[in-house]
Amino acid sequence: MKTESINDLQRICSQVRRDIVRMVHACQSGHPGGSLGCTEFFVALYFKVMNHHPSFNMDGKGEDLFFLSNGHISPVWYSVLARSGYFKPEELGTFRKMNSRLQGHPATHEHLPGIRVASGSLGQGLSVAIGAAQSKKLNGDDCLVYVLMGDGEQQEGQIWEAAMYGAHHKVDNLIATIDYNGQQIDGPVNEVMSLKNLKAKWEAFGWTVVESDGNDLESLLTTLEKAKNLTRLGKPVLNLMTTAMGQGVDFMMGSHKWHGVAPNDDEFAKAMAQLEETLGDY
Numbered sequence: 001m002k003t004e005s006i007n008d009l010q011r012i013c014s015q016v017r018r019d020i021v022r023m024v025h026a027c028q029s030g031h032p033g034g035s036l037g038c039t040e041f042f043v044a045l046y047f048k049v050m051n052h053h054p055s056f057n058m059d060g061k062g063e064d065l066f067f068l069s070n071g072h073i074s075p076v077w078y079s080v081l082a083r084s085g086y087f088k089p090e091e092l093g094t095f096r097k098m099n100s101r102l103q104g105h106p107a108t109h110e111h112l113p114g115i116r117v118a119s120g121s122l123g124q125g126l127s128v129a130i131g132a133a134q135s136k137k138l139n140g141d142d143c144l145v146y147v148l149m150g151d152g153e154q155q156e157g158q159i160w161e162a163a164m165y166g167a168h169h170k171v172d173n174l175i176a177t178i179d180y181n182g183q184q185i186d187g188p189v190n191e192v193m194s195l196k197n198l199k200a201k202w203e204a205f206g207w208t209v210v211e212s213d214g215n216d217l218e219s220l221l222t223t224l225e226k227a228k229n230l231t232r233l234g235k236p237v238l239n240l241m242t243t244a245m246g247q248g249v250d251f252m253m254g255s256h257k258w259h260g261v262a263p264n265d266d267e268f269a270k271a272m273a274q275l276e277e278t279l280g281d282y
Contacts, residue, residue: 010217016039019075019082020076022092023079027262029096029262031075031260032246032263033245034076035075036249037214037247040216041241042076042077044220045146046084047084065145066145066148069153070150070179071105071121073179074103074104083279087112091282093282106119122152127162129174130162144173148177151180151198163205167235168206172235172237179241180240182245185256188256202240208238209240210223210227210240212240227239246258249271249275251267
């Protein structure tokens with residue numbers, strides 16, 4: 001399903017945020033902060049930008065592919081997959097429960113539609129996406145590959161090995177995005193291990209870099225369209241996307257404390273009061 005209207009996309013975002021808060025609260029486990037911050041990105045990809053098929057074919061031939069490297073923000077991905085037709089929204093109520101297909105980190109052995117690789121061991125997603133992009137080239141498939149990483153994840157060495165490889169091999173059918181919210185599990189990224197000038201680093205590694213406001217749908221859509229136009233020009237593309245952790249829930253915004261903490265009953269009620277129900281709660 002695709003929609004042209006910014007208002008429609010904003011309404012979907014509101015419902016996805018309700019789903020995220022409800023899922024994490026129900027099992028008292030999970031990662032609401034980054035999930036809330038990346039809501040516009042996922043909604044933009046699945047409802048506007050990507051060519052994808054909810055009927056779901058594991059090999060992904062003839063469609064754009066998405067890989068989530070920072071797999072702990074699975075709640076937002078599960079919600080968007082459900083709301084875009086991969087499975088029924090009612091299944092969101094099984095998040096992190098025994099025998100659920102909706103594990104805390106995305107996994108493949110449960111055969112959940114939309115998931116092509118297990119993720120959450122940070123640093124690996126870019127390598128997987130590069131492999132998928134090269135496979136598409138070898139198969140004569142002109143669709144694109146997308147991957148999302150965290151900013152704290154940039155402290156992983158494998159990221160930079162993959163960055164060198166992707167540029168050297170001209171993997172130019174790939175758009176990588178970094179969720180640059182400035183927060184990680186132990187505190188502000190700049191205090192844990194500063195990334196300094198991340199744009200300059202990726203450019204020095206041979207990538208084309210664009211920048212976006214990940215919580216402004218119009219800005220984000222414009223930048224993603226620009227990124228698509230920069231593919232197939234000999235370089236992989238990186239979208240450096242600024243977001244606010246906990247976006248949409250005032251007491252969660254901008255704090256690493258909500259990286260992996262579930263709201264209690266009172267906090268749940270306060271959060272839900274700030275988010276409009278637009279598609280119907282599961």
